[in-house]
Amino acid sequence: MCLFLLTCIPVEEIFAQNKPGFIKRFIQKSVSDTTSPGKSSFRIYPTLAYAPETSFEFGFSSLFLFQAKQDSLNRLSEVQAFTFVTLEAQYGIWLDNAIYGDKDKWFILGRTRFQRFPLLYYGIGPETNGKEPALIDANYILLKQRVLRKIIPNLFLGPEVDYQQLYNTKFNQPDGHDVYEPPLGSHGTRNLGLGAALVFDNRHNVLNVRKGLFGEISFLKYNQRLASDYKFYGFNVDVRSSHKTNDRNVLAWQLYGNFMTGDIPFNQLALMGGEMIMRGFYTGRYRDKNMLAFQTEHRWLPFKFSKRIGGTVFAAAAVVAPQVNEFSWKHIRPSGGVGLRYLLFPKKDIFLRLDVGFTKEGPGFYLFTGEAF
Template sequence: MKRVLGCLMGFLWIAGPVMAQEHVPKIARNAIGRFIYQTLNDTSSAASSRVLIFPTAGYAPETSLELGVRAFSLYYANDDTLVNRLSELVLYGFVTLRGQFGAQLENAVYSDQNTYYLLGRARYQQFPLLYYGIGPQTRPGNPALVSSSYVQIRQRALRKVTQNWYAGPEIDFQRLQNVTFERTDPDAVVLPLGGRGSTTLELGGTLVYDDRKNVLNVRKGAFFEAAALRNLVNTSTYTFQRLLFDGRFYRPLGKASRVLALQATGMFISGNVPFNSLALLGGENTMRGYYMGRYRDKNLLAAQAELRWLPFAFSRRWGGTLFGGLGTVAPSVSQFRVNQIRWAVGGGARFLFFQKKDVYLRADLGITREGTGLYFSLGEAF
């Protein structure tokens, strides 16, 4: 059961008219048409703030039809494009025909002179997830359907300590309530730790190197994050600590429109950790094509590479990508095995949405040995 979730309606609804012609089309003669055309042909300066709101749609067997709205806010502090970096706020809300709903706010916000950097997300959802079990060799068939109320708040409050280096505290709060496991085969899935609900609060520190100018479309630069966190509540049941790293490198190849992007990530957890806080392999950003959490365990290693044409040489606003990734999970570092590494490959289309801010709308198809995944969003996967 592959989830198709994201900006499909917005991508087709807004990009469609431009494929036909560059001049003002007949669709722009009414109010809705003018809004679509003006949004698509945004010629506002890079310094100006811009908010974009458009509908989304998706379908999955566990949710039926899903309808939602995404709102993006892109801006530079003090409208200074020479020194300050592009800040991003994304708000997303959805409902399904089965009465499920959720909301998520993501932020990557820089203050003036890039002195402070707030990076994180907050989300609430009453939404089912597929649970295949824990470990690198879980079976693809007959996953449990887990329904719950879930809250997560993860935030890093960072301050510049020297050129491009930031440091500060990190907090990760998670609460899972009203949990039910629906299993096709009751003997196939053992109820994991935290399977009846859990509350954790991790606190720690984060060190970040970041010289990217535009986090939604990096053409040159690097990003590195290392963090250490420890759970501070319900320690009688959940005593665990987490180490993680995320390294990214971007380099232009020949023409400025062609970019090579590389990423390596790792997560290492020790102690007793609830299943919803384990390291997860898959999703719209890493190992595209695998369901988010298709593989989960205490330890994770993953790497991916992506070649981007932004835009194609023959087009002013259309581009594309090719990508591939490798990843695996394990109960301990010593138990990582080469024959348990999973692969994912794919490609995607890009449309230059904010022309002055150099931000693209993306549609990606990820292919794995277990199936495919289709993803739509604003900005690159990493």
């Protein structure tokens, strides 16, 4: 998939078109950051993309940054939104949030998805054939939130809820012949999971961590008594660490694991690939009940010769398996890549990232606000 940025628009300028010199001010404002410390900021980014399964895709990304009570000593909170529509009449709205309360009393972390979008399905397991994927066209809803309360400094505990639904589904076999047995949930599924999360987080800037540690252990249980079609449960482990090597450079790594048991619909299995981890693989290129993944990245933020342009190199490896004791060295899939960075908010140290991930199956392109982890 190819994805690239058209421009960056500060939303406050949209309403000033009747003033002289609007175009000049519009361009200047687009590449400047006049926000004082503690003040909130909002930007909109028109985007254009192309993918074989969607044709051309047009959308808008937006980013809202703020600090509780406009106090610069509080952590930087972020809410990101992305809307899109394609020439194939597909559409969607994505929303991600990491919101810190005053003096970290509360931490609300989650994501929301609504989309009508095709899902490529390559089968389940560590050795699936990638040449003839099935196409599952469906409407998809995801609502996932953790509402966490500070226990001691940097340590949070609280409930987690996860609701996922597929409906209006169509399972299309490749080239009109039956290659795959339709997986669990391929004709539509609805599942509500309840659980808890324990999070350690001493980062100050979620979108660009120059120094800090994030660690999460969470548990979710889905039960037919709680508006779920299937009964299953799972544990999630996510550890991320960032280290400054000098004023501009950062070395970061992440260890991520999903461990699930029960009757799990195909869309809620552990999925390898995507814009966050194992960049270069299509999301769900490999999927199973269990997954372990590791990635590391070196970031130049920015380069010495530029005030705004930076870059990165990254490498990753992951493996999926039906059981934890069936993880195998021969099934480990590697990926790696490079990226460019543009310093969008100098006063808040926020970058746009354009990454290219490479695998044996080809490249993947990603454009987002903030680092992958």
